[in-house]
Amino acid sequence: MHSLEAIMVATTLIGFLGVVLRRNFLMKIISLDVMSTGVISFYVAIASQTGNSPPIVTAMAVSYAHPVPQAVIVTAIVIGFATLTLSLTYTMLVVKKTSTLDSRRVEERVNW
Amino acid sequence: MVRIYVLFNLVLIVSSMLAFLNKFKKSIPLAAGFVNLVVANVIYWSQLSGEAVLWNSFGVKLILDNISRDFLLMNSIVFLASTIVAVKKEKPSVFFFLLALFLPSCNLMFLSCDMFNIYVLLELTTLVVFLLASFGGKTNQVWSALKYMVLGTAGMNLYLLGVGMIFARSRTFELPTLVDVIPAVLVISGLLVKAGVFLFSMWLPDLHSSVESELSALLSGVGIKTAVYAILRFSPSLGKTVDVVVLFGVVSAIAGVVFALNERNYKRILAYHTLSQVGFVLSAPAVGSFYALAHGVFKSWLFLNAEELPVKDSKKLSREKLPFLVWLAVVLPCLTICGLPFTIGATAKHMVFSQLTSWQKIFMYGAAVGTVISFSKFLFLRPTFKMMRPVNPLVHILLGFYCFFPPLVLSVKGTEVFKSLIVLGVGALIYFILKNRTKPLPRRLENLEDSLTIYVLLIAVCFLVVIVRG
Numbered sequence A: 001m002h003s004l005e006a007i008m009v010a011t012t013l014i015g016f017l018g019v020v021l022r023r024n025f026l027m028k029i030i031s032l033d034v035m036s037t038g039v040i041s042f043y044v045a046i047a048s049q050t051g052n053s054p055p056i057v058t059a060m061a062v063s064y065a066h067p068v069p070q071a072v073i074v075t076a077i078v079i080g081f082a083t084l085t086l087s088l089t090y091t092m093l094v095v096k097k098t099s100t101l102d103s104r105r106v107e108e109r110v111n112w
Numbered sequence B: 001m002v003r004i005y006v007l008f009n010l011v012l013i014v015s016s017m018l019a020f021l022n023k024f025k026k027s028i029p030l031a032a033g034f035v036n037l038v039v040a041n042v043i044y045w046s047q048l049s050g051e052a053v054l055w056n057s058f059g060v061k062l063i064l065d066n067i068s069r070d071f072l073l074m075n076s077i078v079f080l081a082s083t084i085v086a087v088k089k090e091k092p093s094v095f096f097f098l099l100a101l102f103l104p105s106c107n108l109m110f111l112s113c114d115m116f117n118i119y120v121l122l123e124l125t126t127l128v129v130f131l132l133a134s135f136g137g138k139t140n141q142v143w144s145a146l147k148y149m150v151l152g153t154a155g156m157n158l159y160l161l162g163v164g165m166i167f168a169r170s171r172t173f174e175l176p177t178l179v180d181v182i183p184a185v186l187v188i189s190g191l192l193v194k195a196g197v198f199l200f201s202m203w204l205p206d207l208h209s210s211v212e213s214e215l216s217a218l219l220s221g222v223g224i225k226t227a228v229y230a231i232l233r234f235s236p237s238l239g240k241t242v243d244v245v246v247l248f249g250v251v252s253a254i255a256g257v258v259f260a261l262n263e264r265n266y267k268r269i270l271a272y273h274t275l276s277q278v279g280f281v282l283s284a285p286a287v288g289s290f291y292a293l294a295h296g297v298f299k300s301w302l303f304l305n306a307e308e309l310p311v312k313d314s315k316k317l318s319r320e321k322l323p324f325l326v327w328l329a330v331v332l333p334c335l336t337i338c339g340l341p342f343t344i345g346a347t348a349k350h351m352v353f354s355q356l357t358s359w360q361k362i363f364m365y366g367a368a369v370g371t372v373i374s375f376s377k378f379l380f381l382r383p384t385f386k387m388m389r390p391v392n393p394l395v396h397i398l399l400g401f402y403c404f405f406p407p408l409v410l411s412v413k414g415t416e417v418f419k420s421l422i423v424l425g426v427g428a429l430i431y432f433i434l435k436n437r438t439k440p441l442p443r444r445l446e447n448l449e450d451s452l453t454i455y456v457l458l459i460a461v462c463f464l465v466v467i468v469r470g
Helices: A003-021 A025-047 A067-098 A103-110 B002-020 B027-045 B066-086 B093-109 B115-136 B139-170 B181-195 B204-210 B213-223 B225-237 B239-262 B266-283 B288-307 B324-338 B344-353 B358-379 B393-403 B414-437 B448-469
Strands: B050-053 B061-064 B321-323 B382-384
Touching: A003 A025, A003 B139, A003 B448, A025 A067, A025 A103, A025 B139, A067 A103, A067 B115, A067 B139, A103 B139, A103 B448, B002 B027, B002 B050, B002 B061, B002 B093, B027 B066, B027 B093, B061 B066, B066 B093, B066 B213, B066 B225, B066 B288, B066 B393, B093 B115, B093 B213, B093 B225, B115 B139, B115 B181, B115 B213, B115 B225, B139 B181, B139 B204, B139 B448, B181 B225, B181 B239, B181 B448, B204 B213, B204 B266, B213 B225, B213 B266, B213 B288, B225 B239, B225 B266, B225 B288, B239 B266, B239 B358, B239 B448, B266 B288, B266 B344, B266 B358, B288 B324, B288 B344, B288 B393, B321 B324, B324 B344, B324 B358, B324 B382, B324 B393, B324 B414, B344 B358, B344 B393, B344 B414, B358 B414
Parallel strands: B321 B382
Antiparallel strands: B050 B061
């Protein structure tokens, strides 16, 4: 595995650790976003394994980037965005009712 | 064939927009559900099959085969039954739009046969489920939906990472032939979170018991099956890693039953049983699809029965007397899930057990007996011969029809009938011994913090299992 990809995988794992370790629920959601950013960058890194020129036939280019990972990962970006906005909106609702962001305390107040 | 079916689903998606018109909001999901039931039955009984590969596009593929057919039939039955109950309630049109959108997105999910389609459609169904579940707006519903979202999204990101690694090697999204250890574990641990497996998806009891009955039926019957379907699709190509799935399937089957035994709230009992039943499906991935179909039918029936019961607490319920028809509607699905001969449950159990190795068989028989013990709480309810119609007679007829439909139930042979009767008898006996000694187990595992910590540990366990077995 190339170093660039390794860095992206590390970013994803750091995001995952953030989700697990941060008790603040807002921070969990932000960490999720870090995680998905890591995954998206990982796909972009994969695409550049075959070369760096854009995948359009030109006389100058020697090797082309793989178009498919970039094309499909756009979907993941959109899905990540939808997930982020939805969970932030509903977090607002929960915070309004429980007046805390600490996920343990939210749990206690929801299930009292 | 597949193309026509995809077109049909696109029509369903477009027509779901019509639900925004106040005039059509209830008739659209009902009509879609009914038409889809007819289509799914035609596909199932005439064994239609087919394949559609996107031209020159790196393995992107839709497939219609026996696994898909089981799941499609399940989706159509459960959706129609839940919709019949849902349209009786007054809800804004957005709700019915989401409901109508749920059907085609699950249909398409059950066709997809490549790694990326599976990802996109899983996320689509997750978003729809999230919106439907949090629609009630009660804090506990919203919070359990958020838990589902956080855990599910984290899992799906890991899945996507695994898929990226597989793609980097093979340059295609086709389901791979043999996968390395790291991507395989990432993919599987990502999918298990959404599939409703004990320890992985502890968001499930909270979510499925807090939402309204018709949504519980939909989520338990179809919602989690999207991820189960993905695992079944992946399982032939995983090689040794499939042992992880089987192992956690067996663990889930038993642990779910233990928690359900000790629980007293009707819907929570059912939610724990969902965990246990998914364990049955995953313990034999090769034939799991039929069990998924059976589970969808009887579990949605059980959940929809929550509308009929006067009280939800099993202790108080045992003192009540139910009118005969209601009693029948409550007891029949309980018998089906316990595996009474000549029901869809018995056929499904027989198919799963025929695939198990001997050590798994011991544990799974334990889980089967546990299921009977747990449901004995409802099997021994007392009827009165007062003639009172159930609230939703149509639902009982529809679901009962598929529970006892002869072509689905008559494949079980002599000794198997005997075995399932023994399981029933032993379970009922143990129930009377244990009767007043159970109390609800702690719910610590269901906290978000704890389930996330456990999730990290479980991924490590998956790696260990694969390395030891490999």
